[in-house]
Amino acid sequence: MIWKEILIRYGELSTKGRNKKDFISRLRTNIRHTFSNIAPLDILSERDRMHIRIENEEQFEVLMEKLPKVFGIQSFSPVAVCAKDLEEMKKLSLLIMEQYKNQDITFKVEVRRSDKSFPLESHELQREIGGHVLRNNPNLSVKVKHPDVELRIEVRKDAIYMMAQIVQGAGGMPVGSNGKSLLMLSGGIDSPVAGYLLMKRGVRLEAIHFFSPPYTSENSLTKVKELANELTKFGANIRLHVIPFTEIQVLIKESVPSNTSMTTTRRLMMRIADKVREEIGALGIVTGESLGQVASQTLESLTAINDVTHTPIFRPLIAFDKLEIIQIAEKIGTYETSIQPYEDCCTIFTPANPKTKPKVEKINYYESFTEFDELIERAVRNREVYKFPETNKVKDKFEGLL
Incomplete structure (x- = not known):
């Protein structure tokens, strides 16, 4: 299994002010409650998103099935991880885009480069990875505005994180945050x-x-x-x-x-x-x-x-x-x-x-x-x-x- 974490986007919670951390804490508690049968979960909360580490395939399947019903989540994506090496990134990009091999769809590559010491600039990574995916998937075509799929690459300090699928969440506010x-x-x-x-x-x-x-x-x-x-x-x-x-x-x-x-x-x-x-x-x-x-x-x-x-x-x-x-x-x-x-x-x-x-x-x-x-x-x-x-x-x- 290539998936190593699930990235959760808050949506409406992102508009909160000083009490934002209370809403995030409530969401984290609700997630732990919902998935108590596959506990313990390794959850990292950030200001605008949350990360759930995946230990095994069973855990991944349960999370993908139940997360869409948890209020307070705008969307989430399964995330794959590889070393900070261009060839490794190319291999991983093909594995992720394989799920779309039977569909005639448009795509583009988005890069978020939080580790500024990485030798390749964002536009260089877009060109390298996008070209590699396109050459190996004749069913795909590039569309810069509103593509069917965005292959998202995050260059973090420890590794490369890559995702394409976006699953819509239930939206709203975490249960218990409003009495x-x-x-x-x-x-x-x-x-x-x-x-x-x-x-x-x-x-x-x-x-x-x-x-x-x-x-x-x-x-x-x-x-x-x-x-x-x-x-x-x-x-x-x-x-x-x-x-x-x-x-x-x-x-x-x-x-x-x-x-x-x-x-x-x-x-x-x-x-x-x-x-x-x-x-x-x-x-x-x-x-x-x-x-x-x-x-x-x-x-x-x-x-x-x-x-x-x-x-x-x-x-x-x-x-x-x-x-x-x-x-x-x-x-x-x-x-x-x-x-x-x-x-x-x-x-x-x-x-x-x-x-x-x-x-x-x-x-x-x-x-x-x-x-x-x-x-x-x-x-x-x-x-x-x-x-x-x-x-x-x-x-x-x-x-x-x-």
Whole structure:
């Protein structure tokens, strides 16, 4: 294997000021967490990029597979190394460009010469290496502006570093660099996408799900756990808080007019989420609501739901249409899980004609006849918490014998 390191480019992190090192440190920590199964990693952080040393082919393959999902990385390249000798450089350039041998593409050579003592100037290296590659690859042609491939050569103090492939990263900010919020994870298409978008902006997530057995099945809960686990592939652990919601949901059905029951259900979910948020030290609540998509997501409905909390509510999908949300869900790998036909608590006891423009005063009036506070406290107290990603425990063959 010719690859000796992976060079990571920061992108948006490069625009940061005095606190830039904190963002870089968070990215480095997230990379170590993501690749704990191939630890230890030798990582060198610089102001504008990061280097990961490669020890073996297995390590290289894992890094190439998972790095595109780590937020905070604009792009990365596998890098080969050779001695500071022109003939060695020519040999290595052919090995690197061999991956393009069956493609009719344009290329150019770029040289970064940080070791000024190297005898050949940048333009001389471009001519020597570019000419050698061109003579040995009839499928290639030179294009100085916007070529298909740039063969990049870095002349450093210790050796020559060479790369051509550029893999796009996930962009955004390192998860955890912008605090923590609580994601309301329903099991549908929208909420995992909302969580993904907040994670992309550096927000660490915990998730909350409302479970109403026997009206919702164990399969629906399993689906939500799978979605929470899917989100961890973007570089962070996630805890899922499962709220027993049956008692409250039945009481709502019995206590408020049916056409406002959906609004009350969402309001009580928000009150419960706010209490869990406070316990875990999160700063905001994240939902997958999109304006006007359903009756509970009109501007009037969202105003009524917001009325029960002063906590910031992040709705990253507010202006997205459904097809845009589906495209992101397919891209991040949550769509197929989300469309499994298991109902969540939002789809049970659904009124035939829900209010699309509920008035806050009337909703408060209808709810005033029922005491929900004790039920809310009990639901929060009796929640179950799961941690993802799940770890496969090795079974002790002697377990139970002592």
